[in-house]
Amino acid sequence: MPSRHKSRQRALQILFQWDARRQPVEEAISNYYESLYSEESAERPERDPFVDILVQGVVRKLDRIDDLIRRHATSWRIERMAAVDRNVLRLGIFELAELETPAAVVIDEALELARRYSAEESVHFVNGVLDAARRELRASTDPATPAS
Secondary structure: OOOHHHHHHHHHHHHHHHHHHOOOHHHHHHHHHHHHHHHHOOOOOOOOHHHHHHHHHHHHOHHHHHHHHHHHOOOOOHHHOOHHHHHHHHHHHHHHHHOOOOHHHHHHHHHHHHHHHOOHHHHHHHHHHHHHHHHHHHHHHOOOOOOO
16 A cells, blocks of 8 residues: 555546546546556556545535635636646645544645645645635634634
């Protein structure tokens, strides 16, 4: 089983392909693993359950996730964002909202993905949007917690 970091990289790559083609999510996942089979090894790679959770979760919750992005990415239409940035944000927000991963880990991992796959200025953008989304999500799940 790959590390969670590697799983997030794979999930981002799948979401990027899915976002560009809008094919069924299961087809995007299968195509990704087929590409690993032909590029990386003679043995068919096993599917990573964490990748499936991330990718299928983002697609299932896409409207809610994109609404959060729109609220916190002021002056940016989601359709005009770089596809990598949009999908890094989607992954991060899904994990913040739906999984029990500590927020600091989620944001740090998203920033690493942005550093690796996007432009340097995207790192600051991703950090700002995810931090604002984190505060909103925390406030909505625990009204006694301050939003700062």
